[in-house]
Amino acid sequence: MSQTHARKVETFAADEARVDWHSAALLALRDKRDLQAKSLPQWEQMRESASRMKLYVLSHLPELLEQFTSNCEANGMEVHWARDAKEHNEIVASILKERGKKKLVKSKSMLTEEVHLVPHLEKHGIECIETDLGERILQLREEPPSHIVVPAIHLKKEEIGELFHEKIGTQAGASDPTYLTHAARESMRQEFLSADAAMTGVNMAIADEGAFVVCTNEGNADMGAHLPDLHIAVMGMEKLVPDADSAALLMRMLARNATGQPSTSYNSIFGAPRPGCELHIVIVDNGRSLRMADRRHAEIYKCIRCGACINTCPVYRRGGGHSYDYFIPGPIGLAIAGDNPEANSEAWACTLNGSCNNVCPVKVPLRETIAYHREQLAQQKQLPYHKNAYMPLAGKIFGSPRGLSMAMTAVRVGLRIMPQILQRRIGGWSKSRDFPKPPAESFAHWYRKNRGE
Amino acid sequence: MASKEEFFASLTPSSIEPTPMPEVAVVTLDAPPREHFIEVLEGVGGRLGQGDDLGDVKKRAAELVSQNLQVLSLMEGVEGNRDPSAVRDPHELKDVDYTIAPARLAVAENGSVWISGEDLVTRNAVFICEHLIAVVDENRITGTMSEAVRRLGKLGGGWGVFISGPSKTADIEQALVMGAHGARSMTVYVLRGV
């Protein structure tokens, strides 16, 4: 079993100033998102339509896949089917190798992280360049992303300045974001121009058109895809939407909910290859259909990867993205993979406060799914933090009014007399937070005194 | 590697009860699209071109050419100093300073314009340039993305892009920087309709 979430958070939380800075950066994204959501009077109806539209998709996947792919083929694209990660990687490698390709520029795709594509291609001697600035920074640092939308959110500009000085020759000590970004632009331009193949993800696959949408702010997906004569787009099959109206609905919500922008800078809609060039689509299951066979788990595939649930999550904000075992952090990561006994502390890296549910544009029942994982793990007796030992006792205490009342008195007294420093020892992501001041008396006591018999 | 049949055969049936497709509302906007478009365009880092006549765009193109910049105009009636018909490969455009391109639509709610591949010599013409100038007729401004997509009609069989302001990133400490990989600046001329 790997390290618990709480143990990993200790490394991140050791630097309290950094934790505060990280948390504030994410909350700022949350605030910008709220402003955008409030600016649209129909926001709640849009969420409801988007949620139902995705339920329609997930309950009609085979038909929609059939429709999407036959339209793509009619539009001149080539479609490939991958049941799992291994098949996906073999397909991509063989497309590249058959054409003698040596250098692939890729834009951000959660799917390629999921299936570990890059190491596979490197084994075949194919150079892979991440072109999203955040992803590129992490590729140069040989480190995984810590967030699905803002992958380098955990890094300070000085750290990036040092990295760029070493790797792309920026001035020593320079840390101005504009200077560093433009230096990266120049260096990446050479990579784009010398690549012989491009890869993008897919944000929405429009079934009745045989076209797909790719959304970026940097323009890296387009800059990559429109230079070489080969473009490979990879997608999990849940990316389908029935029609262009549905894609427009999601385009209206995605950037607003992700970063508080009215749109990403680029919404590129691919409905055919460039004349004389090839466009391949790889459609991936990799456990999705199996997970969707469990109704209490199925709705996670409505997710459009906006990252808002991550930004609002107090555990994520104070614990950082590298504290999770699964490559997708935060509520959506826990909801997808929190039942994996190998990472069995993850389902507990959550306060069940439900803030994530409230910001989700497609109403993924995040809190309920995470609670369901705890239930499953408890049934398998896979509880972390010695919960197997103390939970039955806790059950007895919390199950009786008298036991609960005595326990709460002990907590109130304990919190009053225990110094803050000791309280912080309790650990994990709560380390850099102060416990609330305990009330002088219990609610039950207050009620009896003021409203009682 | 699986065939399509093998892939479909391996799918476990979804547990989600057959849900009907909901009505996806095509939301329209009441605000006057021209003013709204300009306000949002500036909010996303774009600029409004000076003037509302094709002659103003021509003048701007001539000015840029006179400054010895590389100008690729894909707009009928506007002259640059790069010959679009000579472009064989997108890599040739790596030194273009300005691309001037017609936009078929503009969207007020997010300040974007729709540029269709059919109007470009090569798709990358609007990304690889240092600066992008788009030209749109004010009668082609729609309120929302859903209206815009309805007006576009068929998407399959071609390519196009909604561009909202310049290329940007905030990947270094959340500081917004214009000019990540695509155009560093984006100017839109909104022409008075006839």
Ligand code: SF4
């Ligand atoms: S679960 Fe919802 S809020 Fe979280 S990333 Fe997915 S769509 Fe966004």
